[in-house]
Amino acid sequence: MERYGPETYGENYADVYDDWYGEDGRMAISQIGAPDAVADGITDLADGGPVLELGVGTGRLALPLADRGLDVTGLDASPAMLGRLRAKPGADRITVVEGDMADPLPGAVDGSFAVVLVGFNTFFNLTTAEAQASCVAAVARLLRPGGRFVVEAFVPAPEAHDGLSVRTVDMDRVLLDVAAIDPDTQLITGQRIEISEAGNRLFPYLLRYVTPEQFDALAAGVGLSLEHRWADWSGTPFGEASASHVSVWRRPA
Numbered sequence: 001m002e003r004y005g006p007e008t009y010g011e012n013y014a015d016v017y018d019d020w021y022g023e024d025g026r027m028a029i030s031q032i033g034a035p036d037a038v039a040d041g042i043t044d045l046a047d048g049g050p051v052l053e054l055g056v057g058t059g060r061l062a063l064p065l066a067d068r069g070l071d072v073t074g075l076d077a078s079p080a081m082l083g084r085l086r087a088k089p090g091a092d093r094i095t096v097v098e099g100d101m102a103d104p105l106p107g108a109v110d111g112s113f114a115v116v117l118v119g120f121n122t123f124f125n126l127t128t129a130e131a132q133a134s135c136v137a138a139v140a141r142l143l144r145p146g147g148r149f150v151v152e153a154f155v156p157a158p159e160a161h162d163g164l165s166v167r168t169v170d171m172d173r174v175l176l177d178v179a180a181i182d183p184d185t186q187l188i189t190g191q192r193i194e195i196s197e198a199g200n201r202l203f204p205y206l207l208r209y210v211t212p213e214q215f216d217a218l219a220a221g222v223g224l225s226l227e228h229r230w231a232d233w234s235g236t237p238f239g240e241a242s243a244s245h246v247s248v249w250r251r252p253a
Contacts, residue, residue: 001189001206004127004204004206005077007078008206009206010076010080011078011079012203013081013203014081014084015084016203017057017060018058033120033233035061037234038119038233039064039067042065042117042150043065046115046148047114048070049070049113049114049147050071050072050115051065051071051073051115051116051117052072052117052142053072053073053074053117053118053119054075054135055075055125056075056082056085057085058088059074059085060120063091072094074097075099075101075104076098077098082096101131101135102126102132102134102135103134103138104138104139105142110141111142111144111147113142113143113147115148115149115150116143116147116149116150118152118153121153121207123135123151127187127206127208133218133221137221137222140222140224140251143224145251145252146250146252146253148248148249148250149224151215152244152246153210153215153244154209154243154244155242155244155245156186156211157243158181161179161209163178164177165177165179172196173194173196175194175195176192176195177190177193186209189206190204190205190206191204192205212245215247216247226249227250228248231243231245232246
């Protein structure tokens, strides 16, 4: 997909993101952790320490984390997403940074964070293996001893993401998803297509999926070890049939 950059997703989805993916959003699905459940889980893992969220977007998770008294930094490549976040009540409690997840906070002091969080498949917005490896290496540098890297993501099932699917049908609009999978590059190239009385609109996306085992290899390569893997934020055991995972890797203390 030509001209697709780190900021493309956010610039195209910022004005609909909360309507689609908020807690009562039109496209909320079971694999997405409810904001309060995620915030409770991260609060336990952070043990009062500072938290960095990569791909903070409109603050779906960062604001509930700040509500719990945590020192939260949120990074995103999209000015439009960050504009939506800054306009929300309580956003002044979050340190908001415009930047690329592939090289987050290059000027930050090593060991600055107790937890680095990448929620809701956001890691897959890094569309090359090199960018993904760079991100994980940066996370390891930014974590304090004993700090945790937390990822929430779907378990890749290429056959489930290839082709045409219907996402929502309302009285005034239909939302479709068209995607093509390249198993060699692990890229999913897609468009969300909104057909409504007001007209039609395209929402492009490009993802590079990673399996849980590949995540483990990336983490191990920079000295992080798997501490927990659950199927959801309730702590449901992860198994072969799990459609999503919440994984926690830890830097040695």
